[in-house]
Amino acid sequence: MSSTVNVLLVILYFLDATKGASAWPTDNEGRIVGGNDTIVGMFPYVAAINVQTPEGRFFCGGTLYNQDWILTSGHCALNAALFTIHLGSDLLEGEDLNRVSLATSEYIIHPEFNPDTIEHDIALIKLRMPIKYTDYIKPINLPFRWVNPGELLVSIGWGQTSDSDPQLSNKLQHVFLTALTNEDCKESFGNQIAEHMVCAAGNYNEGACIGDTGGPLIDYVSMWRAPRLFGITSFISGNGCESTDPSGYTRVYDYMDWIKNVTNT
Numbered sequence: 001m002s003s004t005v006n007v008l009l010v011i012l013y014f015l016d017a018t019k020g021a022s023a024w025p026t027d028n029e030g031r032i033v034g035g036n037d038t039i040v041g042m043f044p045y046v047a048a049i050n051v052q053t054p055e056g057r058f059f060c061g062g063t064l065y066n067q068d069w070i071l072t073s074g075h076c077a078l079n080a081a082l083f084t085i086h087l088g089s090d091l092l093e094g095e096d097l098n099r100v101s102l103a104t105s106e107y108i109i110h111p112e113f114n115p116d117t118i119e120h121d122i123a124l125i126k127l128r129m130p131i132k133y134t135d136y137i138k139p140i141n142l143p144f145r146w147v148n149p150g151e152l153l154v155s156i157g158w159g160q161t162s163d164s165d166p167q168l169s170n171k172l173q174h175v176f177l178t179a180l181t182n183e184d185c186k187e188s189f190g191n192q193i194a195e196h197m198v199c200a201a202g203n204y205n206e207g208a209c210i211g212d213t214g215g216p217l218i219d220y221v222s223m224w225r226a227p228r229l230f231g232i233t234s235f236i237s238g239n240g241c242e243s244t245d246p247s248g249y250t251r252v253y254d255y256m257d258w259i260k261n262v263t264n265t
Contacts, residue, residue: 040090040098043156045140045229046172046216047072048092049125052082059168061157061215063229064139067130069263071140072214073232073250074113077123081105085125088136090172092158098136104128108262110255119194121234121250124262140216143228143253147198149181152220153230155200155247159212163240168211176220177202179230180246188237188245196254198231199246208233209241217249 047062047070060076064087082105089099106126113120131137156174177200185199217231231249239245
């Protein structure tokens with residue numbers, strides 16, 4: 001194991017408190033680090049979430065589980081007073097007739113979530129009214145197994161494109177990553193990596209960045225198979241988004257019973 005252990009970080013993307021709730025910081029050139037633009041309707045379960053807390057407001061991603069619930073990370077819901085959620089659009093800003101915007105304040109964080117160690121980093125947000133499914137708004141499937149090391153995965157989000165550019169991407173991005181064993185991940189993060197976490201890495205420095213947390217990590221999408229939610233974006237390396245360190249996710253499979261109990265599904 002490497003003698004250098006990198007700091008495991010959760011960094012929230014804080015929004016300008018002087019702007020209205022719909023005024024997202026944008027960068028039309030931006031992307032999840034090393035990622036690509038999505039095709040309209042390609043990921044109809046991805047949610048853009050503006051979180052209001054007593055300290056300010058910040059941006060997170062999320063994933064539509066069913067008509068009533070959205071999955072996100074625990075740190076994205078911590079101390080939340082209000083969520084403004086956008087579904088159905090791959091754009092944060094600009095006209096889109098497929099976009100549905102709604103607000104809610106009800107959420108449940110996993111009872112064992114630890115904001116210091118980032119263990120059990122998962123939460124559910126309850127919508128005030130059931131969302132209507134469309135071609136652009138559809139739920140994700142949950143996994144039926146753990147992620148296999150070496151498996152091809154897709155990380156999705158509107159997060160920063162680099163450490164030097166503080167803007168979110170206006171266009172939803174995706175990047176292909178490979179799942180690592182937890183032992184491989186400990187080469188970067190040491191014993192900070194717990195059993196219920198999974199790490200993934202791309203070519204050189206591809207991966208999640210600030211603003212991507214809470215969003216989905218899915219298995220490789222093909223036209224013959226519906227995707228499954230294998231992870232929820234949880235943390236990045238203290239060396240920055242552009243380092244070659246992997247990014248970290250919550251293993252959704254480990255929380256299947258909790259999800260089903262909370263949502264009565």
